Each structure stands twice: as structure tokens, then as C-alpha cells.
Amino acid sequence: MLKRLTERQLRRRSNILSVARQLIAEKGYSGVTMRELAEKSGVAYKSLYDLYGSKDNLLGKAIEERLRLVFESINRAVTSTGFQRLMDIIERTSAHTLEIPNLARALEPILAGDPAKFSIGENMQKFHREALLDIKRDGDLIDTANVDYLLHDVMLASGAVRLYWANDVIADEDLAKAQKYSAAKAIYPFLSGPSRDMAFRLIQEIHPQLARRRRN
Template identity: 30%
Template sequence: MARSDDVTEDMGGHRALTPRQRERRERILSTTYELLAEHGYDGVSMKMIAKSAKVAERTLFNIYSSKDLLIATSARERSDGIMLSIMDNVGEGELAYFYSLADTLAYETLAAPSLARGLATVLVRNPDLVGLGEIYERHVGEVLKDFAERGRIEAHEVSIICNLFAMRIVSLITLWSGGTIADNALNPHMRLAVCQVLAPHLAGDLQAEVLAEARAAVAAIRAVETYP
């Protein structure tokens, strides 16, 4: 089925939406968030979304050819918004952005757990539809490029680190969604993951700092989780 102009823009095309298309798109995505938060991935259907968003079901399928594509678009929009908000929480220090990355992702996940679980389903089933790697390249990659320019990491490692971040974050949210990671352990797990990704690519004082932060994250995890 051919995609309409609406989804061409959603998937990163260059054709601008009309005001009417943009309002409809925002209404559909907003409705999708609300229904996912209330019913979860399996409890939401295209028919339900169309009815709640006040669009014809046929129109919804013309714009988004499947539920997975619609929810993938929702996941991409939410992920992009979260990435933009990370800078608002950055503290002092060269590694502050990466700690903020961990803290912000954990906070946003726990702030809307049912929504996060619904979006996590499509992240696992159809990661290419979401384009999470591209999102990390665009946001985290800019910070890493600055590190490379200052000689803190090798320039050719930027893409690798971005992909590792994306994979580790998806894995953590999936484990949390399935109940393997408790709510109060998600933040330190996020911090540990960030440190584990960064540590092999840093040297000197920054590597020492990130290893110390990793040890602190492990201690925080042990404080709230029971191990044999």
C-alpha cells in the first residue's frame, strides 16, 4: 500500500505537511500514546486508535500501513523528544551528558510505565522501523564527535558507541518491562550500562572516572536487588 504524504514526513521525507495533516498526525500520535498507556501494546488496535482519534480506519491505514508502523513512529517521536530533553539536566563535568542520558531515560520510562512497555514491544520486534540507531547517531553522536575532536575518543568509534548505547538501552528496558529489573534498580542499571559502553573507549582520567561511577552503580544495584 502506498504511503500518503503524512507518513512520508513521519519516515523522514522532505515533503512538508499541510496544517490539516500536521494536526491530524499529532492527534493520532497523541491518541496512540494515551491508548498504549491505558491498554498496552496487545490491547490496542488500529480500529480503536482510529475511533479515538476521530479519523476513518481506512485513512489511518493509508497513513500508517500497520499498527507496528504507527507505534514505531510513536516510539521514534517519543525517543527523539527525550533525547532533546537530556541537555536540560546536564550537570558539571565532561561525562555529565552521559549520566544525564541514563538518568533521563530511567525517569521518563518510570514516569509512564505502561506507555514505555507498549513502545518497548515494537522496539524489540521492529527496531529498524523505529530507527533508534539514527536517533542516537543524531543526538549522542554530536556529543561524541566533540569528544573525538578533543582527542578523548577515536573518531571512527563514534558510530560504534552510538549503536552500543542503543542496543544496551533497548535491552535494559526490555528486561525492566518483563520484570527482571525492578523500578528502583532501573536508574543504576542505566548508569552502569552507560559506563560499560564508554569505558573501553576512554583513557586516563575519564576512564578512571567512568570506572568509579560503574562501581557506584553496581553498589546501588546490590542495595536494592537480592543476589544468591
């Protein structure tokens, strides 16, 4: 039987993981050292290894805790369906990204190379798949559309936008717009009915805004 942690132990672990996220945001994932983490969190160097086993495991726990809170928030907040659900998920994800932008920028190159790392790929695919299935249930996908292929296209488009953003090619204020635009363009040829109309209007609305930014 696992021993239950005391309030003091829980607070200490929460502080360690919070400091770890701050250091990743400041120095990048590879720039964090266990010695500095121990010093900043007020924990003995050896204790960090006793608690987490390795630097990768500790940083992984810190990131996964943040992602868990983000996904729980998105799940509570997004109550729409179909195409609008997909756009709302993208909007909320972008908003959470910009809460700690330096942390997200530090992680983006790692996630681009290994989307499954920290379970982020699995969770994001789950949210996007549910939205695409909603569109299908609404009868707004053409008969030949394959949800798995569309999911791949949406995730690829989203990943490309986030990588451009992480490299300062896309401004913070354009992140959500660029992601929604890319996702809408990826699935537009396979949409029908009201969802196709919504996607068309969104693409028409966002395209000139992004084009104007690029020219400036």
C-alpha cells in the first residue's frame, strides 16, 4: 500500500515542479540543472534524485502537471459542438500557451521532434478528434472524408504554426488566428453544410489580417 503524502510533502513537491517550470522558461529544457533546481527550490540536491530519480523524470512531471491543468480547463470551458468546438479548442489552447509563453517556446522544438513526449500529443489528438467526430455526426463531412486523416492534417497544421510562433515568425496576438486559419484550411475541402460555410467565412476573415501582418 502506497504511503499517503503529508500536506508539507505535497507543498514541497508542488514548489519543486513550479520552480522547474520557471527554469525551463528561463533557460530552456536542456539548460536546467538539478543543482540549480535544488538551490532555487530549497531542497537538498540528493533529495531531488530520491524523489524523482532523474532530471528528465522531474522535468517531465513538471510539464505534465501543467498540461493536466490546461487540459482540465479546456474540457470544462469548451461546451460547443462541431466546427465551432474545434475552433474553441484552438482558441483556449492558444490562450493557455500565452499564459507562460517562454515555457511553451522552450518546449516547442522538443515537441516538434517528439509529439508524444509528455503525453501532449495524445491529449491534443483526443480533443481534436472529438471535435471532428462532432462535425461528422452533424453530417457536415463529405462521405469520402476520413477522420483519422483529417486529424493528422489538423495536428500537422497546428504544429507548424506553433513552431513558427516559437521562432518569433508569428506574433503572440496572431497565434490563435493562425492556428484556426490553418486548421480550417486543412479540413475545408472535406466539409459540407453549415460547417463548410463557417470555415469559409473564418478563412476569409482571418486571411487578410495575417497577410497584412506579414507585409508590415
